Amino acid sequence: MKFVQRTLGEAADVSAGQDSASRDYIRIAACVILGIAVVNVLIWATVEVGVRFISVQREAALFSFIGGENDGASELTLYRETLEKLREHPDVPPYPYRLLLLEEEEPNAFAIIGGAIGVTKGLVEALEDDEIAIAFLIGHELGHFANRDHLRGAGRALLLAGCQSIVFPRGGGDLMGGLTYNAIVTAYSRKQEEQADRFGLRLVYDYYGEADGATRLLERLREKHKIPEWAYMFTTHPGPDRRIQLLQQELERIKAEEEN
Numbered sequence: 001m002k003f004v005q006r007t008l009g010e011a012a013d014v015s016a017g018q019d020s021a022s023r024d025y026i027r028i029a030a031c032v033i034l035g036i037a038v039v040n041v042l043i044w045a046t047v048e049v050g051v052r053f054i055s056v057q058r059e060a061a062l063f064s065f066i067g068g069e070n071d072g073a074s075e076l077t078l079y080r081e082t083l084e085k086l087r088e089h090p091d092v093p094p095y096p097y098r099l100l101l102l103e104e105e106e107p108n109a110f111a112i113i114g115g116a117i118g119v120t121k122g123l124v125e126a127l128e129d130d131e132i133a134i135a136f137l138i139g140h141e142l143g144h145f146a147n148r149d150h151l152r153g154a155g156r157a158l159l160l161a162g163c164q165s166i167v168f169p170r171g172g173g174d175l176m177g178g179l180t181y182n183a184i185v186t187a188y189s190r191k192q193e194e195q196a197d198r199f200g201l202r203l204v205y206d207y208y209g210e211a212d213g214a215t216r217l218l219e220r221l222r223e224k225h226k227i228p229e230w231a232y233m234f235t236t237h238p239g240p241d242r243r244i245q246l247l248q249q250e251l252e253r254i255k256a257e258e259e260n
Helices: 014-052 056-062 074-086 121-127 131-147 149-167 173-206 212-225 230-233 240-259
Strands: 098-102 110-112 116-120
Touching: 014 074, 014 149, 074 116, 074 121, 074 173, 098 121, 110 131, 110 149, 116 121, 116 131, 121 131, 121 212, 121 240, 131 173, 131 212, 149 173, 173 212, 173 230, 173 240, 212 240
Parallel strands: 098 116
Antiparallel strands: 110 116
């Protein structure tokens, strides 16, 4: 028997098969990206509509249970006195504000749904009795309440978690969901922080007649962490240098406005 070698033809074209598979992968990736984009647009729209229909009073009533045994901590006496002063400003929404002392060493503060403001022990130690810096801190958190940032953040997180539980009922999408959420809110959160900074600065200036000490908190945090400014590209907060610069510019604008 004579062996005759035959050509395998196009069916054995490995490169053609690889190209086809690559196109399939690209289509799948495009569909996934499009699906994520559509879901997040729907989440954003739903939250924006929901925020408009949830009044301050309704929100406060729904989440009045948020609190803790450290609500009356003596370390927050100056914070409470300052809060009582600033909440009288006409731009501050009428929440039943309360302060919570959080057992954390990292200097931080949070606007919590329902009207609570969480302050860490690390922040209390960093600010000591610097009333202007404390007033700016509280004014910043009041700015989040005025813009309903906290409600938007909670709404997005809850809706995204719900979508994730439907698509990945066994929890396999935790990492994907977390990365997706962080990618969406990072830039938006920076904008929120800058708006809250301007709001807080305005409150301090209107009550105290000056706000030159408002940046002291940011200066102290900058010295404590010593993180390069470029690293804040990957965080939800702008870097201290940028925030200080924007506050100085805003303060100059306010003073110029007052002079005219």
